[in-house]
Amino acid sequence: MEKYDLIVIGAGNGGLMTACRASQLGLKVLVVERHNLPGGAASSFVRGRFEFDASLHEIPDFGQGEHRGELGRLFDELGIKVEMVPIKDAFRYVVEKDGQRSLDVVFPHGRDKVMKLIEEICPEDVEAMENSFSAYGDMERGLAYFGACRGQIDPEVLRKEHPNFMRIMSLSAGELFRALGMSEKCQRILSAYWPYQGTDIETVDASRYLMMVYGYFVNGAYVPKMRSHSLSTAIADRAAQLGCRFLYDKEVTRILTSQGRVCGVELDDGRVIETRAIASNAFPEVVYARLLDDRSLVPPFELKKANARKYGFRAFSVYLGLDAPPEEIGISDYTVFISTTDDSRLICEQSRTRFGREYALDVCCLNMAVPDCSPEGTTEIILTISYTDDAWADVSEEDYVRIKREIADQLIDNLEKTMGYHIREHIEEIEIASPVTFARYMYSPQGSIYGYASLKWDGMSSRMLASGMEQTIPGLFFVGGHGSSLSGYFPTYTGGNKAAFQIMGYVRGGGKR
Amino acid sequence: MKKDYLNSVPAERFAAIIPNRRRVIESASAEMPQYEYNANVLARSLHPKVQHVIVKDIAEMPAARLYTLVPDQEKETEKLAYFQAGQYISLDLQIGESRLSRPYSLCSSPSLALRGEYQILVKTMNNGFASAYINENFQIGTRIDISGPSGFFYHEPLRDGSKVIGIAGGSGIAPFVSMAQAIAEGIADFDLTILYGSRTEEEILFRKQLDDLAEKCERIKVDYVLSDQQKEGFRFGFISSELIREYLTDDSSVFVCGSQGMYDYIRQQTQQLDLPLRRVRFDAYGEYRLTGRDQKHLDRHGDQKYQLTVRTNDGFVHTILARGDESILVALERAGIKAPSRCRSGECGWCRTRLLSGAVYTPQMTERRRQYDKVAGYIHACCSFPCSDCEITVNCQ
Ligand SMILES: Cc1cc2nc3c(=O)[nH]c(=O)nc-3n(C[C@H](O)[C@H](O)[C@H](O)COP(=O)(O)OP(=O)(O)OC[C@H]3O[C@@H](n4cnc5c(N)ncnc54)[C@H](O)[C@@H]3O)c2cc1C
Numbered sequence: 003m004e005k006y007d008l009i010v011i012g013a014g015n016g017g018l019m020t021a022c023r024a025s026q027l028g029l030k031v032l033v034v035e036r037h038n039l040p041g042g043a044a045s046s047f048v049r050g051r052f053e054f055d056a057s058l059h060e061i062p063d064f065g066q067g068e069h070r071g072e073l074g075r076l077f078d079e080l081g082i083k084v085e086m087v088p089i090k091d092a093f094r095y096v097v098e099k100d101g102q103r104s105l106d107v108v109f110p111h112g113r114d115k116v117m118k119l120i121e122e123i124c125p126e127d128v129e130a131m132e133n134s135f136s137a138y139g140d141m142e143r144g145l146a147y148f149g150a151c152r153g154q155i156d157p158e159v160l161r162k163e164h165p166n167f168m169r170i171m172s173l174s175a176g177e178l179f180r181a182l183g184m185s186e187k188c189q190r191i192l193s194a195y196w197p198y199q200g201t202d203i204e205t206v207d208a209s210r211y212l213m214m215v216y217g218y219f220v221n222g223a224y225v226p227k228m229r230s231h232s233l234s235t236a237i238a239d240r241a242a243q244l245g246c247r248f249l250y251d252k253e254v255t256r257i258l259t260s261q262g263r264v265c266g267v268e269l270d271d272g273r274v275i276e277t278r279a280i281a282s283n284a285f286p287e288v289v290y291a292r293l294l295d296d297r298s299l300v301p302p303f304e305l306k307k308a309n310a311r312k313y314g315f316r317a318f319s320v321y322l323g324l325d326a327p328p329e330e331i332g333i334s335d336y337t338v339f340i341s342t343t344d345d346s347r348l349i350c351e352q353s354r355t356r357f358g359r360e361y362a363l364d365v366c367c368l369n370m371a372v373p374d375c376s377p378e379g380t381t382e383i384i385l386t387i388s389y390t391d392d393a394w395a396d397v398s399e400e401d402y403v404r405i406k407r408e409i410a411d412q413l414i415d416n417l418e419k420t421m422g423y424h425i426r427e428h429i430e431e432i433e434i435a436s437p438v439t440f441a442r443y444m445y446s447p448q449g450s451i452y453g454y455a456s457l458k459w460d461g462m463s464s465r466m467l468a469s470g471m472e473q474t475i476p477g478l479f480f481v482g483g484h485g486s487s488l489s490g491y492f493p494t495y496t497g498g499n500k501a502a503f504q505i506m507g508y509v510r511g512g513g514k515r
Numbered sequence: 516m517k518k519d520y521l522n523s524v525p526a527e528r529f530a531a532i533i534p535n536r537r538r539v540i541e542s543a544s545a546e547m548p549q550y551e552y553n554a555n556v557l558a559r560s561l562h563p564k565v566q567h568v569i570v571k572d573i574a575e576m577p578a579a580r581l582y583t584l585v586p587d588q589e590k591e592t593e594k595l596a597y598f599q600a601g602q603y604i605s606l607d608l609q610i611g612e613s614r615l616s617r618p619y620s621l622c623s624s625p626s627l628a629l630r631g632e633y634q635i636l637v638k639t640m641n642n643g644f645a646s647a648y649i650n651e652n653f654q655i656g657t658r659i660d661i662s663g664p665s666g667f668f669y670h671e672p673l674r675d676g677s678k679v680i681g682i683a684g685g686s687g688i689a690p691f692v693s694m695a696q697a698i699a700e701g702i703a704d705f706d707l708t709i710l711y712g713s714r715t716e717e718e719i720l721f722r723k724q725l726d727d728l729a730e731k732c733e734r735i736k737v738d739y740v741l742s743d744q745q746k747e748g749f750r751f752g753f754i755s756s757e758l759i760r761e762y763l764t765d766d767s768s769v770f771v772c773g774s775q776g777m778y779d780y781i782r783q784q785t786q787q788l789d790l791p792l793r794r795v796r797f798d799a800y801g802e803y804r805l806t807g808r809d810q811k812h813l814d815r816h817g818d819q820k821y822q823l824t825v826r827t828n829d830g831f832v833h834t835i836l837a838r839g840d841e842s843i844l845v846a847l848e849r850a851g852i853k854a855p856s857r858c859r860s861g862e863c864g865w866c867r868t869r870l871l872s873g874a875v876y877t878p879q880m881t882e883r884r885r886q887y888d889k890v891a892g893y894i895h896a897c898c899s900f901p902c903s904d905c906e907i908t909v910n911c912q
Contacts, residue, residue: 038855038864038865038867038910039864039867046885047864048862048864048883048884048885049667050792051792053885053886133520133521136520137520137521161526165526166518166520166521168526168529169521169524169526169528169529170521171529171532172524172528172529172531172532173524173528177524181521181523181524182520182521228885228886228887228890229885229886229887231885231887231888232886232887232891235887235888235891235893236887236891239891247828248828249828249829249910250828250910251855251910285550286548287548287549287550288550290547290548290550291547291548291549291550292550292551297547302545303540303541305544305545305546305547305548306540306541306542306543306544306545307540307543308548309543309544309545309546309548310539310540310542310543316554325791325792325793375886392552392553392554394553394554394557395552395553395554396553397553397557398557399557399560399561399596399597399629400597400629402557402561402597403599407671407672407673410673411673414673428793429673429674429793430674430791430792430793431674431793432671432673432674436554437554438554438557438558438561439558440554441552441554441555441557441558442558442559442561442562445555447549447550447551447552447555448552448554448555449554449555449558458535459535459536459538459539459540460536460539463532464532464533464535464536467532467533467536468533468536471533
């Protein structure tokens with residue numbers, strides 16, 4: 003009978019990174035994935051002459067050369083090689099309603115360039131902006147201290163050396179901006195990134211906002227030259243090289259326990275495989291309510307937590323392969339955020355239904371970073387909107403495709419109108435992904451792409467401080483967007499890496515936590 | 516650097532983060548949480564991994580049979596997945612020692628799927644291995660496993676013209692029969708003119724059904740083209756650029772389904788018409804066969820036999836023979852190794868495997884791999900032909 007130290011359920015970002023690190027640490031690891039390839043959301047698909055990234059727009063903290071960032075260093079350390087390309091600007095933000103444009107600004111990467119732009123467009127905010135960069139620095143140092151002491155923080159050190167870190171941890175992004183004395187206008191411009199955070203600017207933690215947005219401002223953003231599929235495949239291949247086994251096209255249908263701790267899994271083909279620990283890329287509620295053999299083992303606190311939480315964004319994406327080059331389409335930016343209003347709360351509210359009057363549309367054109375990502379004379383763009391509720395709860399099998407098309411049609415319409423792009427007459431390939439599509443490929447409840455919503459009580463700060471304190475069944479670990487590091491490529495990779503160390507501790511400690 | 520920029524924020528707030536979190540969590544219900552929602556249920560019903568079906572009915576057609584399939588309730592398939600007219604399903608077959616798959620277009624209306632039926636047309640091909648087996652062995656009551664609906668050969672209004680010229684050869688009529696019904700029932704919204712090529716009048720499939728649909732619904736037209744028989748009321752010859760031009764408008768898309776030879780011919784014709792790529796769509800090949808275009812490979816490797824070492828991901832190693840003129844997938848199937856596959860044309864990626872050593876040839880017409888897979892040594896087994904001894908990994912089924 004085969005026996006593993008660790009079985010990883012699901013080869014999403016979290017699962018893959020846990021598997022790779024755990025293998026490197028010498029654990030005997032098996033990954034079970036339902037699909038026939040690794041990645042979960044971090045995958046790509048081919049239509050005709052085009053290859054589309056299913057999810058990735060950009061990753062922070064990769065860096066190159068002497069500016070190698072945390073994620074870049076993690077990949078180096080594990081020997082994972084992927085060719086990454088920097089993205090020139092952070093984003094262009096266009097706010098327009100009924101043909102009235104109230105804002106159109108391109109945010110660059112690089113602290114100095116950002117400051118130069120602020121001097122131009124919000125001269126009265128120079129000091130507040132400088133301070134926000136200080137906040138980012140304080141945040142980074144605080145996190146480094148946290149990481150270094152592995153949860154064993156000394157309150158005295160924290161109070162003395164990281165007072166601003168403590169303050170930032172307790173604020174929402176909106177509160178932070180106001181505390182810095184930032185003008186309304188500047189706040190609104192900076193809130194452009196909220197759709198990548200999964201919730202509005204007044205709800206999302208300042209900690210998370212800084213780490214991501216200022217991470218981009220300071221260190222730039224990157225995409226792989228060959229889609230996120232290259233990231234996923236490279237991690238899986240490296241893990242395999244380190245001895246990790248992969249079972250694709252197989253689903254874990256049961257988690258087995260004995261004496262109160264996990265001891266194995268059962269697969270859809272009936273096989274039972276023993277293990278000391280399990281890292282689940284599947285959501286906690288799926289594990290508790292569907293996979294676990296003995297539900298009475300779940301601590302009530304964990305059940306309450308699962309019930310208290312809300313899901314992160316469910317996405318709707320339109321992937322377009324166009325038979326004309328970007329300049330002919332009218333595209334000149336990598337990312338354009340198009341909003342009908344710069345009030346993220348209003349859009350969040352309106353995004354609870356399938357198509358609200360107020361919306362925020364994210365347009366991403368890979369050719370602007372990787373010119374040869376599609377054949378010469380062609381362009382690929384991805385349009386994305388996000389839902390803040392279960393907006394597809396009432397859709398039937400029969401109506402599904404029609405509804406998808408209607409929304410895609412509206413998005414294309416709005417994009418052509420606002421930006422003046424020429425899209426319709428150039429569509430050679432089109433694919434539309436809805437929450438149903440993401441539910442299919444990620445297996446996440448409601449098709450959530452961002453794990454759980456970053457609510458005030460359940461944001462980065464709170465999850466980080468609580469991690470380690472909230473225990474579930476011995477031997478069971480959660481990795482991925484629903485884990486304690488939140489969602490996105492950077493958090494799921496780094497979170498998966500951290501989980502591997504905890505798992506090693508558990509396994510090597512003979513099952514003690 | 517300034518340190519006092521946040522002094523307005525009380526530091527005590529930090530200490531409240533965890534108590535706040537606990538309070539919210541403690542006030543929630545301790546019931547088992549819900550884990551499945553409409554999006555999850557829809558995802559599963561639209562894309563089942565496998566559908567167990569039974570042959571309910573068989574109708575004879577010229578050199579072909581039409582099978583009606585219904586869910587096999589005993590095997591817990593309660594209903595059939597809805598689909599878009601033009602999609603196919605893949606059949607799992609065991610013929611002697613071989614385990615193989617074959618794609619067949621659904622020729623019934625999508626609405627019939629909601630009532631629990633699919634229809635597929637199986638034409639007995641010359642030297643056909645699977646098709647001959649099916650038509651000789653399938654009976655009412657035969658149980659089979661099929662995939663969920665797959666493929667991209669359907670009308671997409673956001674991309675395609677609202678007037679479709681459907682070019683069908685032989686059994687390639689099947690997806691158009693489904694599309695025509697969908698149009699007549701108001702499920703699909705486009706005009707369809709079918710240019711249907713057969714050798715002789717006797718070989719025309721679905722004749723009555725097509726004529727009835729055209730009669731009933733003015734959005735549907737059928738023009739029969741006979742290559743081997745001159746007869747009144749029928750076009751004679753091949754489906755040429757001139758014939759296509761007769762129906763072509765600014766708002767037309769050309770959809771093509773038929774044999775590989777026909778695809779080559781039609782591609783030349785549409786090139787003469789200067790149609791952009793987005794206006795011409797081909798259904799999957801079903802099985803790519805090496806031709807003159809691949810002569811270099813055939814000359815060097817066509818009559819060779821290579822050793823193929825297969826590592827399945829659950830730990831077994833098989834050593835089998837692979838012919839230079841057959842795909843790696845076929846070699847696996849001949850050896851009874853049940854490897855995943857669906858479209859057999861390179862496009863679905865279901866048969867993606869890793870080439871650990873050796874060299875294979877991928878015909879340019881079937882090259883649909885992801886960019887990184889090409890550099891990292893992954894192949895689509897259905898469209899990879901060995902040029903040497905090879906070693907691959909396969910996801911066992
Ligand atoms: C449209 C879109 C745009 C995005 N843009 C960005 C971006 O620009 N930058 C960024 O950082 N992030 C972005 N994200 C978010 C990012 O993709 C996700 O946060 C991340 O990929 C989630 O990783 P995960 O580890 O949670 O795994 P998931 O991707 O959720 O994968 C889970 C895996 O587990 C498998 N699985 C589940 N249950 C089982 C079982 N029982 N047995 C076997 N296997 C199982 C599933 O098949 C799946 O492969 C985007 C996401 C989407 C959808």
